[in-house]
Amino acid sequence: MKRTQTAAAATVALLSTLTLVACSSTSGSDSATSCQPAGEPVTLDFTTWIPGIEDVVDIWNKANPDIQVKVQTGPNGNGGTYKNFFNQIEAGNAPDLGQIEYDALPNFRVQDGLVDLGACTEVMAAKDQFVDWTWSQVTLGTDSSVYGIPQDSGPMALFYRKDLFEKNGIPVPTTWAEYADAAQKVRDLGGYITNFSQSDINQFAGFVWQAGGSWFSTSGDSWNVTLDSPESLKVAEYWQGLLDKDLVGTYPAWSDEWNNAYNSGEVWTWVSAVWGANSIASGAPDTAGNWAVAPEPQWTAGGTDAGDWGGSSTAVLKGSKHVYEAAKFALWLNTSPESLTALNKAANLYPATKEGLNLPALKEGVDFYGGQPIYDVFAEASKQVVPDFTWGPTMTQVYADGSDGFKNAVSGTGTLSSALKDVNASTIAALEAQSIPVAGG
Numbered sequence: 001m002k003r004t005q006t007a008a009a010a011t012v013a014l015l016s017t018l019t020l021v022a023c024s025s026t027s028g029s030d031s032a033t034s035c036q037p038a039g040e041p042v043t044l045d046f047t048t049w050i051p052g053i054e055d056v057v058d059i060w061n062k063a064n065p066d067i068q069v070k071v072q073t074g075p076n077g078n079g080g081t082y083k084n085f086f087n088q089i090e091a092g093n094a095p096d097l098g099q100i101e102y103d104a105l106p107n108f109r110v111q112d113g114l115v116d117l118g119a120c121t122e123v124m125a126a127k128d129q130f131v132d133w134t135w136s137q138v139t140l141g142t143d144s145s146v147y148g149i150p151q152d153s154g155p156m157a158l159f160y161r162k163d164l165f166e167k168n169g170i171p172v173p174t175t176w177a178e179y180a181d182a183a184q185k186v187r188d189l190g191g192y193i194t195n196f197s198q199s200d201i202n203q204f205a206g207f208v209w210q211a212g213g214s215w216f217s218t219s220g221d222s223w224n225v226t227l228d229s230p231e232s233l234k235v236a237e238y239w240q241g242l243l244d245k246d247l248v249g250t251y252p253a254w255s256d257e258w259n260n261a262y263n264s265g266e267v268w269t270w271v272s273a274v275w276g277a278n279s280i281a282s283g284a285p286d287t288a289g290n291w292a293v294a295p296e297p298q299w300t301a302g303g304t305d306a307g308d309w310g311g312s313s314t315a316v317l318k319g320s321k322h323v324y325e326a327a328k329f330a331l332w333l334n335t336s337p338e339s340l341t342a343l344n345k346a347a348n349l350y351p352a353t354k355e356g357l358n359l360p361a362l363k364e365g366v367d368f369y370g371g372q373p374i375y376d377v378f379a380e381a382s383k384q385v386v387p388d389f390t391w392g393p394t395m396t397q398v399y400a401d402g403s404d405g406f407k408n409a410v411s412g413t414g415t416l417s418s419a420l421k422d423v424n425a426s427t428i429a430a431l432e433a434q435s436i437p438v439a440g441g
Contacts, residue, residue: 035120035324041066042322044329045095047085048314049076052346056339060332067325069097077101078396089113089318096320097330101312102137103202103391105147106216108315109140110393110436115316117146120327129335133387134352138313141218141390148313149330150352152343154273155381156206156307159280161268162292162370164191172294176238179297183247186268194269195249195258196239198410201402202309203272207235209389210307211299216392222439223392223431227402227424228417234299236416243410250410259283271296273309274350274378281368288367293374295381306381308389311352350378357382397430398423 046057046069057071072095074081082104088094089111100108108114117123123146127135134150158172165172168189173179183193197203205215213231217224226232242248249267251257261267263284270276280291296306314330316323333339340356343349351357357379365371392398405419431438 035117035327037324038322041068042325043068043070044097044320044322044326045070045072046097046314046329047072047074047081047095048099049074049079049081050099050343050347050349053343055346056333056342059338059342060329064329067329069329077104085317086111086113092319094317094319096316096322096326098315098317099151099312100148100315101310102134103395105138105313105315106140106391106393107395109147113318114147115318115320115323115326117149117316117323117327118142118144120146120324122331123149123327126331126335129353129355131352131354131357131382131385133308133385133389134311136387137311148315149327149334151312151314151334152310152349153352153382153385154206154275154308154310154350155378155385156210156271156273156296156309157377157381158294158296159270159272159276159291160294161265161287161290163290164265164268173297174295175301176297176299180238180242180247183242184245187245187247191265192249192261192267193247194271195251195253195261195267196243196410197253198250198406199403200253201399201406204235204239204402204406205389206273206307206309207239207271208232208307209386210296210305211235212305212386214389215398216390218390219439222437224439225392225424225427225431227398227427228420232420233417236420240409240416243416254279254283263287274375274381275310275348277366277369277374278348289370291369292372293369293377295377304384305386306384308385350375350382392427392431393436394427394430394434398427401426 044067048071053073054071057069061068074084077100085094085098130150131153134153138148138150139146160172170182170185171178173182179193186193208215208231211231211234213229215227215232217226249261251261262280263286265287270280298305314333316326316330320326335353337355337359340351340353341359341361344351344359344361351359362375362379363373365373401423402419405414405422406416408414409416409419428438
């Protein structure tokens with residue numbers, strides 16, 4: 001889903017003393033070994049923050065009288081829904097299903113808050129329907145466990161002011177080196193090539209993702225923390241160079257200043273996720289018809305790698321007495337062409353399934369982008385997202401610490417590289433403080 005402020009992530013507050021459930025295990029204590037039909041009518045509770053989801057669920061309810069779904073909507077995950085989930089899981093009254101973003105799944109997993117759907121035959125059979133990397137996001141490094149059904153994704157590309165690039169004879173950059181060269185030319189003209197977000201660390205994570213880095217991995221029962229990996233530091237040094245030369249703006253993301261910078265033509269590009277199309281259209285309405293979309297700049301000329309920024313799953317929460325029915329609904333919600341079309345229409349969700357990338361609504365030209373069928377670019381990017389990026393179990397802490405460090409870098413009291421090294425250390429400390437085994441960084 002689109003992220004409107006700091007990226008939603010797993011709540012750090014713990015239910016009790018934590019013990020890591022090994023990501024290499026095939027199932028947890030609440031595994032779906034009893035993934036069998038109830039044999040009688042059931043009603044499922046589903047909590048999400050997708051706007052317009054009620055109409056989509058109504059489609060299911062009308063066609064499935066024996067499996068009714070009651071939907072409750074609330075704030076996004078970090079806005080309170082995740083905290084509610086944890087409290088409900090502890091009290092034993094959690095909803096059957098909940099929307100959980102990919103970066104939050106590891107936290108729910110280590111707290112044993114998810115049902116492993118690996119024993120649900122229909123779930124395992126659906127693997128090939130999903131874009132490969134989205135499936136890896138919900139299996140958490142396992143071969144036989146599934147902790148959610150991929151719902152949507154956020155492949156990244158380059159939004160750019162086609163009119164300004166053409167008017168000033170600046171080639172649209174295809175590599176990050178060309179992007180830096182263009183940044184200087186744009187600055188010489190009084191503008192900024194883009195805005196560097198000092199608060200939404202998920203964009204930076206997307207850049208690291210594209211560069212082939214990963215912030216976490218597992219070794220048996222332990223976590224490896226690598227926020228200061230060579231790939232992360234390469235990305236940090238690149239953006240630090242642009243910051244040091246005043247080649248990028250530093251407006252708070254999605255603020256009035258941010259919108260005005262894009263609406264006035266001061267800022268020319270945004271490397272963002274597919275949902276960014278609507279952010280630009282709503283924030284910069286006076287620029288309609290002047291934008292276009294191109295593939296994300298590459299580190300190596302001729303490369304095709306893409307990063308991701310955003311995405312959610314539909315998970316079955318611990319305590320559900322109707323695992324089979326919950327899994328069946330979650331599969332329909334995220335694979336049925338009827339549902340995917342309705343979700344895209346209601347909330348602009350970008351599908352995680354291979355067939356979903358070809359929805360008729362996603363093949364049309366978009367007026368705001370000069371009639372360009374921009375989703376063709378994102379469909380290709382979705383296939384090129386590097387598959388192995390792994391999130392950790394304390395992402396709220398990572399985002400908070402990272403944002404503090406990035407703000408220091410923007411203000412000139414630190415660097416992005418030093419911020420990553422500090423976050424790496426604070427993350428290891430946070431894991432150890434919560435009794436989560438750490439293998440090292």
